[in-house]
Amino acid sequence: MRVGFLGLGTVGQAVVRLLHEERERLAANGLALEPVRALVRDTARPRAVPAALELTADPARVLDAPDIDLVVEVMGGVEPATSYMLRALRAGRPVVTANKEAVAHRGKDLLEVAAEAGVPLRFEASVAGAIPIVRALKESLAGDRVTEIAGIVNGTSNYVLGLMEEGQDLEAAVRMARERGYAEPDPTRDLDGSDAACKLAILASIAFSARVRPEQVGTCGIQMVSREDLRWGREMGYRLKLLALARRTEAGIEAHVRPTFLPVSHPLAGVGGVTNALLVRGERCGDLVFQGPGAGGDATATAVVGDLLEIARRRLVPGAGALGAGAAEASATLGARVREGPYCTCRDQVEVVPPHRCVTAAYLHLEVADRPGVLAQVAGCLAAHQVSIAEALQKARGEGPVPVLFITHPSPWGALEAAVKEIAGLPVVARVAGLMAVLGR
Numbered sequence: 101m102r103v104g105f106l107g108l109g110t111v112g113q114a115v116v117r118l119l120h121e122e123r124e125r126l127a128a129n130g131l132a133l134e135p136v137r138a139l140v141r142d143t144a145r146p147r148a149v150p151a152a153l154e155l156t157a158d159p160a161r162v163l164d165a166p167d168i169d170l171v172v173e174v175m176g177g178v179e180p181a182t183s184y185m186l187r188a189l190r191a192g193r194p195v196v197t198a199n200k201e202a203v204a205h206r207g208k209d210l211l212e213v214a215a216e217a218g219v220p221l222r223f224e225a226s227v228a229g230a231i232p233i234v235r236a237l238k239e240s241l242a243g244d245r246v247t248e249i250a251g252i253v254n255g256t257s258n259y260v261l262g263l264m265e266e267g268q269d270l271e272a273a274v275r276m277a278r279e280r281g282y283a284e285p286d287p288t289r290d291l292d293g294s295d296a297a298c299k300l301a302i303l304a305s306i307a308f309s310a311r312v313r314p315e316q317v318g319t320c321g322i323q324m325v326s327r328e329d330l331r332w333g334r335e336m337g338y339r340l341k342l343l344a345l346a347r348r349t350e351a352g353i354e355a356h357v358r359p360t361f362l363p364v365s366h367p368l369a370g371v372g373g374v375t376n377a378l379l380v381r382g383e384r385c386g387d388l389v390f391q392g393p394g395a396g397g398d399a400t401a402t403a404v405v406g407d408l409l410e411i412a413r414r415r416l417v418p419g420a421g422a423l424g425a426g427a428a429e430a431s432a433t434l435g436a437r438v439r440e441g442p443y444c445t446c447r448d449q450v451e452v453v454p455p456h457r458c459v460t461a462a463y464l465h466l467e468v469a470d471r472p473g474v475l476a477q478v479a480g481c482l483a484a485h486q487v488s489i490a491e492a493l494q495k496a497r498g499e500g501p502v503p504v505l506f507i508t509h510p511s512p513w514g515a516l517e518a519a520v521k522e523i524a525g526l527p528v529v530a531r532v533a534g535l536m537a538v539l540g541r
């Protein structure tokens with residue numbers, strides 16, 4: 101089967117390398133996959149791929165060419181990637197993508213068109229790199245009712261937080277993540293939580309059989325996190341993670357991505373580096389933990405190739421016939437050979453709870469004047485919004501602003517934000533330095 105690529109960067113090149121290195125084993129199993137051509141922006145840029153494949157800047161050379169059977173989309177971004185995938189699907193070409201932005205924002209359109217065309221669209225690599233969580237939720241756990249998913253689903257931010265704990269500053273840590281191929285083409289998406297929000301939207305939609313859109317996920321990133329917060333959190337028995345959390349509640353589905361302090365005993369607290377991990381809670385299966393490399397070319401390539409092989413295996417079904425009679429005929433008929441029913445399972449109408457109503461305990465870091473009555477003023481603002489204090493700690497004494505930390509009891513996020521806004525306006529408060537979630541209180 102001849103594979104056309106949309107994009108040949110970190111992930112695309114790793115997929116080509118994997119297919120090349122494993123070509124004899126795959127061919128021996130009747131699963132020969134040959135990278136033929138790749139759409140890129142800059143055809144002159146050298147690529148670290150062993151096989152001779154054609155580079156083109158013309159999308160039609162991948163999307164409309166009769167010698168392409170399958171399309172791998174690894175270019176990123178919502179557009180033009182979505183339009184290209186829709187075009188490939190309408191032409192009867194199966195598509196495998198690693199693009200969480202396109203799947204989260206336009207998955208409904210993509211899956212509808214795939215279903216109309218009877219052609220597979222697969223996206224295992226779009227969430228949590230090498231961890232097979234999409235298939236686990238869609239197939240293996242489809243018989244249970246999932247009640248909660250808590251996960252570290254952005255490798256870059258987890259790697260960056262780990263380096264900050266070791267004393268690196270944020271900028272240096274992000275540079276190192278980019279050098280290792282973990283970061284998005286625009287790393288802001290890793291740091292501001294939007295990459296994780298797209299992944300959570302995909303996971304929650306599958307787990308709860310109801311569409312959750314990225315803009316419904318309450319999202320906050322790690323840009324405000326300081327090394328002091330990490331250190332103080334540890335002193336209090338917590339580790340800070342960018343946590344993606346979705347749960348079924350009586351009010352509907354709660355979904356948010358926030359820097360979150362986890363008790364050190366929590367199964368996700370010790371997950372370091374680029375590793376991703378997911379805790380899936382089911383009514384009958386209990387707690388399941390999935391863990392593994394969440395970013396990087398080689399790890400992600402395993403998920404892309406797994407999807408390619410799942411599609412390729414269909415032609416081994418007796419009566420499916422062999423490809424290769426003629427390029428045009430092969431491409432035109434492949435869609436028919438791998439026909440499938442709807443892959444989308446978002447059928448239930450379930451409300452998504454607005455982020456300001458999602459309930460969580462919180463950590464609040466303020467810099468305040470060291471004077472009598474200051475804590476009472478801050479406590480007054482919290483009380484006015486029904487936010488109850490669980491712990492309070494002043495970290496220094498002095499003339500200038502001093503750090504004060506609060507841990508609150510669970511409260512709606514909107515109440516926390518409203519209280520913090522009022523606190524920020526108090527003349528005795530120099531700065532609100534951090535507001536993060538706390539799990540396990």
Ligand code: NAP
Nearest residue numbers: 107108109110111140141142174175176198199395396400
């Ligand atoms: P990347 O290294 O930036 O590669 C993107 C590729 O797409 C490049 O080859 C680029 O061409 C090409 N491209 C982008 N826009 C294009 C356009 N408009 N027209 C033609 N070519 C275009 O990105 P990546 O890290 O491989 O990520 C690719 C996708 O996989 C993204 O959706 C990302 O979210 C997802 N993903 C990445 C990882 C990871 O660890 N990196 C893990 C899981 C999923 P040039 O090379 O000429 O610039």
Ligand code: HSE
Nearest residue numbers: 254255256283284395
């Ligand atoms: N930039 C993403 C991350 C790539 O760091 O998790 C994997 O989706």
